[in-house]
Amino acid sequence: MHSVAYRLNTLVSFSVLPLALMLAAASFLDGFNSPTVQAHAQIHKIRRFRKQVNGADEVNLSLNISMDMESLFTWNTKQVFVFVTAEYQTPKNSLNQISLWDHIIPDKEHAKFQRVVPNKYPLIDQGSNLRGKNIELVLHWHIMPKSGKMIQDKMSLSTFNLPEAYS
Numbered sequence: 001m002h003s004v005a006y007r008l009n010t011l012v013s014f015s016v017l018p019l020a021l022m023l024a025a026a027s028f029l030d031g032f033n034s035p036t037v038q039a040h041a042q043i044h045k046i047r048r049f050r051k052q053v054n055g056a057d058e059v060n061l062s063l064n065i066s067m068d069m070e071s072l073f074t075w076n077t078k079q080v081f082v083f084v085t086a087e088y089q090t091p092k093n094s095l096n097q098i099s100l101w102d103h104i105i106p107d108k109e110h111a112k113f114q115r116v117v118p119n120k121y122p123l124i125d126q127g128s129n130l131r132g133k134n135i136e137l138v139l140h141w142h143i144m145p146k147s148g149k150m151i152q153d154k155m156s157l158s159t160f161n162l163p164e165a166y167s
């Protein structure tokens with residue numbers, strides 16, 4: 001009895017150790033992969049710009065997005081979560097950051113694409129600050145590794161001015 005339990009324990013320790021070493025090596029190597037992301041996004045169309053009954057400005061738009069995130073995929077990458085935010089300043093907030101669209105890239109084969117997409121989430125302001133507002137589009141990405149820490153980064157894509165009038 002005692003000897004079987006002891007042997008099992010030894011076996012487990014032996015098989016766990018190499019795995020732990022491998023995973024440590026995986027996240028260590030990740031530190032040396034300096035990825036270069038290429039992405040562009042522009043407003044394709046302002047589909048609707050209105051003031052909600054509660055007074056908050058709301059914009060619906062479509063984006064022309066292209067990105068090449070292939071370099072983010074190493075053998076330790078599980079998936080990459082990307083999202084595009086609209087960022088702007090108002091007298092109340094130095095940074096308003098509103099997610100317009102998001103997407104999960106499951107593997108390297110799907111990491112390069114160009115498409116026109118409607119916003120998944122409308123751009124809604126806390127007040128009515130959006131007429132003529134200068135907006136910056138920012139791409140954010142979270143690299144979810146098979147092991148190790150999640151890595152997040154972002155890049156500015158473009159800026160545009162919203163119309164002066166509702167439509």
Ligand SMILES: *[C@@H]1O[C@H](CO)[C@@H](O)[C@H](O)[C@H]1NC(C)=O
Nearest residue numbers: 040044064065066114115116
């Ligand atoms: C979207 O942008 C790409 C460049 O990134 C351009 O080649 C393409 O013509 C644009 N598509 C539309 C529908 O504007």
Ligand SMILES: *[C@@H]1O[C@H](CO)[C@@H](O)[C@H](O)[C@H]1NC(C)=O
Nearest residue numbers: 048050059060119120121122
């Ligand atoms: C804006 O788009 C959202 C979905 O993205 C939709 O639920 C909403 O009804 C749209 N609003 C208008 C005014 O078109």
